[in-house]
Amino acid sequence: MKPRYLIGLVLIIVIAALSFMMLDESSIEYADLDRAARLGKTVQVVGTWVKEDGSSYDAASNLFSFRMKDEQGKQIDVVLEGAKPNNFEIATSIVVKGRIEGSTLKASNVLTKCPSKYEGQASDLKAS
Amino acid sequence: MIGQITIHVLFATALMSTLLYFLSIKAGDTYARVARGLFGLLTLGLLGAATGLIILILQHRFEYTYVQSYSSTELPLHLLIATMYSGQEGSFLLWTLLVAVIGVGLQPYARRHGYESQAMAFYGLILCFLTLLLVAKNPFAYVWETYARDGVAEGFVPQAGRGLNPLLHNGWITIHPPILFSGFAAMSVSFVFAMAGLLKREYHRWIDVALPWTLFATAVLGFGIMLGGFWAYETLGWGGFWGWDPVENSSLIPWLVSVALVHTMLVQKRTRGLVKTNVILAVAAFVMVLYSTFLTRSGILGDTSVHSFVDPGKFAFWILLLFMSTFTILGIVLVMRRRVDMNVNREEFSPRTREFMLSIGAAIVMASAVLVTIGTSWPVIMEVLGRPKVAIAIDFYNKVHIILLPAMLLVNGLSLLVQWRATTVSSFKRGLVRALVISLVATALSVLLGARDFVSILLAFGAWFSLVINGQIVLALYRRAPSTLGAYVSHAGIALLVFGIITTANYSETHHAQLVQGVPSKVGDYTLTFEGKEQVEKEFADREKFEYAIRIVGNDTDKVVKPVLYWSDFNRRQSAFLEPGIRWGLMNDLYVAPKAYDTEDVEHRTTVRRDTTYRVPIDSAVALRFVGFTMPMTETPAPDGRMRMSARLDVTVGGEQLDSTLRVPTRLTQGAEGMSFEQEWTLIPGTTIEVGLVDIKRNNADPTKSTGDLVFRDTSKPAPVARDIFTVEFAVKPLISLVWFGVITMVLGFVVSIVRYGRGKQRPPVGVAQDTPLAGTEVSAKAEASDTDAQQS
Structure with a gap:
């Protein structure tokens, strides 16, 4: 795997994790x-x-x-x-x-x- | 009857036209000629249906459910016409009509480029679904059909219409929905060209053909979204222009995807890269239009929005779902079947090129689209997964964009510092250093002018960076090549919009104020005076609508604004309709949002509970302890024959309790709306104060928890006059004009680009045509200037 793809993959995972955390934090339960x-x-x-x-x-x-x-x-x-x-x-x-x-x-x-x-x-x- | 039949015939016509267009892909022009004719008929039919509906509305034909539900005889002409699309059935009709009308323009264009059969076949398929929706939600249904179960007799003609929601009574209803729907309708064009390109295995040419249409759709939809925000701000008094409401998000998401698509299309046009990305994004943009329609029209988001959702019924729900899944599956299948074939140009973009930066920019915009989609859908996702129902707080969207927005702005700036194919380090560095220095100085200035928090400073830096770079290019080019300015103007507009967002979101001042008529009150840095009210729109029987004149004085301003607050029979007078009063200004808007209207409480009404001690509001030396009510049967009736009840009070004057319990009687009247009470003023011994009992709230389950309302007056003083009190929220919104100015600038930039790419002057892709020197390989200042002509972002 080329290093650029690796960096891209890591970035995507970090962004996904961050946004999931934010989503969890901002979700308001019924x-x-x-x-x-x-x-x-x-x-x-x-x-x-x-x-x-x-x-x-x-x-x-x-x-x-x-x-x-x-x-x-x-x-x-x-x-x-x-x-x-x-x-x-x-x-x-x-x-x-x-x-x-x-x-x-x-x-x-x-x-x-x-x-x-x-x-x-x-x-x-x-x-x- | 004829209306309903027309809708069914239109559906059949759409089906036939689509089928023939599909057949014509193989069989040729004979079929296409008939299909073309049918498409024309379909458009004429839809025009006829829309005109027919408007005529029925103008004639007040209340036997039609749609006319009865949304119009009334009092409405002025422009609102009667707007009624055509104010309800769900009518708005589907408008959407369908606009798709067809755009199709009439699309057909010769597609034909000229040799895409007619393929593009129009898919386009027709869209119309099949839309006309099927109209069959399900027929605007020409009669009341006796709609309310068959309620036993409404055939031939019954209601006397009056329910009228248009008073919230929609203004000029914006006549332009916002048609523009928004035009945007939605135009979004289907890039999709059908992508499909046509795939069918014909022309993976590059469809880009040239579709680009002007994609720009058009993005511009129109963006403008429509802004008009919605302006409407909310100017008339509806929601306080802001954007609230991340599902309905707002549902038009923003397709717009974001379309913005990303515009950028990746440009990359392919120049470099022949991103072939697959483009077809996928073209499919995604259209599918998001359908998904958004599904979210907001199926009733699935019911209780998470301030907009009213009408449950369209089972049949329409499944059509919407089928509509969306059909095109998603069609898109995926076609892309998958051509995926190997599309590997025509696999190369990697080196980081210091414009194509790389544009790809990153498009990725960030897509990240925004995906996150807004997930946020909007989260309640539905959780429900489908069987998890406890949740809602998403709007701070989710804000937090996400605090990261994404500066990233977009920086990448936009960087993309203009690099060039297609390759950039020399020295020219890149030179441009970067210059832009960085200017934007850092500008950001420092913004801090001096009042920017305080980190988020604002970060956003301001991003906006300055983008504005400086785009501004430089605009200044350098506007004489030589004004037709190429579109993108830079658009991005400068976005930077201005961001400034407006920073100042309004983080530096608005909001105060709550109670304005007593005729009494100036100091609110923030201003003095507000409620000067009086005046009735307007007297021709409407359902309401007494008042304008409340508020004078705002301060900071060189002296202006009367007129917020509106009224009650209407439309919602059975259950809650007030509100409109803000705004002092418009370049530097700031002064925004007066009405909250409540009341008369002053001069009687000092106090609710008392049993065995609790209360101080008399107008004389703190006197205290009362409520010990209970007497029953009507133990009281002698009043001289006028009415029954009486009394509140029994233990009274303490100056710390000494009176010997006997004070009885405060009230007279009872049984009315249609329950019991009413008329007080008999009772003097409190040893004082000049009289007390009256004006209301009793019985608690039948536990009589000891019944409460009473007491009023007081001082007989030694003249009776005070009750004044009117207008409660408002007063906000100072700095530089909100930049929001509107920014979006309009952005749209104007789009218009310039549409003209440029629509003229069809096609430049050969850089690096493909060997006789053209590769852009970016020259370093001289002169070459750089001439190259900006080719720059596009």
Whole structure:
């Protein structure tokens, strides 16, 4: 094997290893609240908003807080850095990205999943 | 009915044309003539279908699901036309139409170069899949067909359309999607020429034929991507122009592959090397278009993006998958069958040559493409592998490009210091030292001007290095040979873009501010005043849209910007639609992104839980302890007949607890949206403060956890007037203009190159034609200047 190929091969392996490490570092696992508490790092939690407990946005601190329930039914208070996410109220489920600190889930992002987003439904049709 | 039949006929026409083109490869022109005619018919048919759809939209024919789903009677003309491609079915129709229209231009071109049958056969095959997708996602379906399961009766005509998403209500929707789709459509051309080249065993000539088209596709797609970023920044208020979102990545990936392809094609054109690399990259670029379409259109990435994904249904999902795998397999099979044959020119590039540097550059660009692809696909890969679902944080892309981007810039600079075939050490050293000195001085200046962190300095050095070298060549050549400037202009544009990325990503200042109407607030180095609001777009019944005038004063600026915040029936008023207000500037943009709109809380609303002590907000000497509610049946009804409930509070004034528990009653009204409460102001004994109970949140499972909302007022003072509060994020974005200016410069460079290579003046490859002196073998300054004419990177 020619030395140039060898150098190339080594370079490719180094780059591949580095990028895999970065990928691993940057990947954010989907977890339920129990696992999120155990891991103690940033994860994504799929669940629903506990509507009965309401939600509030504090404009002064720019924090949006609400209570969520994960797919196992466990509940936690969520504090999101930022305003109320789009479509929060009509979302059928939410994906909260954040980490558990003490008794609250400190969220950096909340994605909302809507029933076929912006898609028409038969119930929207009105006769002429 | 006629619309749906048309789509089916178009699919059949595409099939026939493709089949005949394939047959004509062996059988000759008789078949090709018919295929050509069918292709023309197909294009006319698609034009007719698109026009027909637009007419149905303009006539508000709501019995068509597509018209009903995406348009309404209030929309102005340009948005009604844009509705044609605002939904999934329509966007597939637009893509198909653009592929066909480009095909009409491609066909005579391919014929002139003797590639018609082969190229158009593959091109037709692409159209077969696209028209099949239209059969599955037919834009002409009736509501009673779409909603058959919901029992919508045949012949039913809905009264109104659902309307276009208010986010899309602006001029960008009329240009961004058509340009982006033109780029996607043009990306198929290099692929079909590569396939044709393989079939004909012409491994070099297809490069000359395909190069102008590849440049065209890259330019158009790049421009389209930038328009998307500009749209996000200017209208959608996402704060930036790029967020590594799957939808953004999915147009970036094919673009990156295409950029790599442009460079390796040039290497082959000059040296006859990289034969296999080029066919493989041409296949990859097109397959990545299909893969990206699959990722973003199949609903597979559902919850990882801010863009809305519509699940297209099973049938369309499998067509998309089949579309992608067919062309991947076709490409691989053809390349494999010709692989031995393609070993026509195996030689090694010596490191001090332009071909070597361009290959390294293309490899780095491909590394970027591969890593972005892996990052975007990672959630899907993990799911397929049965591992726990993950998402990729955007810092992955940033980290990767902190390494790749400076490498690209340095290699670009180096590639211009060396020459094709061979470079003498002395001329290389001379150029390198000069460029290094200038860029180091410039980088030092950037540090003096404020660049602080290592990443910014590294990127700035790379950008200066590339800019200095490209700039020198542009200056040396723009009089003598302006037609050859394309590449240098493009690379200078990229360097400018990188400067814009450094300053906006690392040196933007963001502040959070609550602006009370009429009260100037100091935010960063500026004073912001919320001066009032004004309603706009009154013709739309679904919304009350307000512009909020914000005056920005400071640093020689005095300007009113008008961010927008409104609620619309489109999403049942569940969340606000936002548009930023921007003070545009060469040196910096002042960016006001609305966050919330509220009236001042003059009543000091406080939520109380049982057995917890609260200080009264307007008088800290008074404390309350909430001990519970009384039930309606134990209370006497109010004089107006309404039921009452009370909050029971233990009150402490100046540290002394009052003897009796204070009862604060409220009147109950049962409405359609639940119980509402009207407070009865109750004086706290020994003070001038009154308290009211305005809301009760019952916890039926555990009544001791029910909470109440109290409000307070001081009867000794005049009642304060509630003012409006506008909450914003205020950002100073230095030199963001370089981002747009850089990309536009880059696209202009492409245009120059397209003209140059499209004119068909072909230079014999260096070192092949013996009568041409080998470029780079001369060392004199004069020769170097004349050689730059032949330089291309």
